[in-house]
Amino acid sequence: MFQKHDISRNACQLFGGQSSCGYDWWWHSFTAHHEKTGEEKAFFIEYFLCNPASGSDKPTLGQLPDNKQNGIRPSYLMVKAGTWGEDAAQLHRFFGWKQINVSFGVPFMVKADDCFCTETEMYGSVAVTQEDANAHPEWMCESGQMSWNLKIDKKTAFNVGYGAGALFRKLQLFEMFWHVEGMKTAYSGTVVWNGETYRVTPERSYGYADKNWGKNFTSPWVWLSSNHLTSKKTGKVLENSVFDIGGGCPKIGPVALKRKLLSAYWYEGKCYEFNFSKFWTFTRTKFDCKETDTQIIWHVEQRTWRNRMVTDITCEKKDMLLVNYEAPTGEKRHTRLWNGGNGTGTIQLYHCGKLVDEVYAQNIGCEYGEYDR
Secondary structure (H helix, E strand, O other): OOOOOHHHHHHOOOOOOHHOOOOEEEEEEEEEEEEOOOOOOEEEEEEEEEEEHOOOOOOOOOOHHHHOOOOOOOEEEEEEEOOOOOEEEEEEEEEOOHHHHEOOOOOOOOEOOOOOEEEOOOEEEEEEHHHHHHHHHOOOOOOOOEEEEEEEEEEEEEEHHHOOHHOOOOOOOOEEEEEEEEEEEEEEEEEEOOEEEEEHHHHHOOOEEEEEEHHHHOOOOEEEEEOEEEEOOOOHHHHHHHEEEEEOEEEEEEOOOOOOOEEEEEOOOOEEEEEEHHHHHHHHHEEEEOOOEEEEEEEEEEEEEEEEEEEEEEHHHHHHOOEEEEEEOOOOOOOOEEEEEEEEEEEEEOOOOOEEEEEEEEEEEEEEEOOOO
């Protein structure tokens, strides 16, 4: 069963070769409601560590022209925070490694100034003026202000198995690792976005928490997840269900495994997994992601010996943003990495050829991008 919590996988992984060319991030996304109007709004917060071996008292930004020309790799903690929707924006705040307190133990802990994150809580703030965003393209962000103070309760895990186990982590075989300690996470607390306060409540946060780490990113890059699911058979909201799909083109050393996705569907207390690394399940995957003038569209079909899952998701580009990362090598090859938190769509689940349920999914976290050719 994939529903096995393992917070050792959430520990900081920037040791060995990954300390000089590696990243490690903890991602959180959730829905909040305006304290006065009740308006629903989705937010994201991420703590992104990069290349501690070359760290100093100030952050080293890889997209500065001099650093790009001289092959100087980035090194910092980047606190990324923002929102999707009509006022979509990502805000970045950077710290040098000598300003950061990182625990490599279990549970993990990251702290710099007023920014903090561990398994059960996080708080922090980011503020970027329009003038600074314009003057500093190397910050790779927009303008705005956001602060947060949140409790984190990770309900359901997606443990991908031995591929992110202790041996593979120690050997650092994959170019990009993934662990989902909270594919269903209940958040509570407050977010202040550009002066407006939003309340986050566990039952309506539809939260998600995972982490990625490694030496570079995947292309294509695919992610889809939601725990706001309604049965089309019964019309009932499924209180004990969540799905998660991620991957694209995993690499073991120089060997690329073309067009592979890992998927988990926790449907009302039952596990349905589509995991290519568990070869004995004979998992087969086909997926197609495309961009139109107004939408990003995902179609994923996966099968094992007994089960089949068909996922069709759409997100309006006006509700998304082009999320920015630079690799620990200093490259920025993903220039159109679409990221959203307001996707909608359907998931059909079959067992032994019979339809278990078709669900309508909302508040879907979603991502798609490919390297520039």
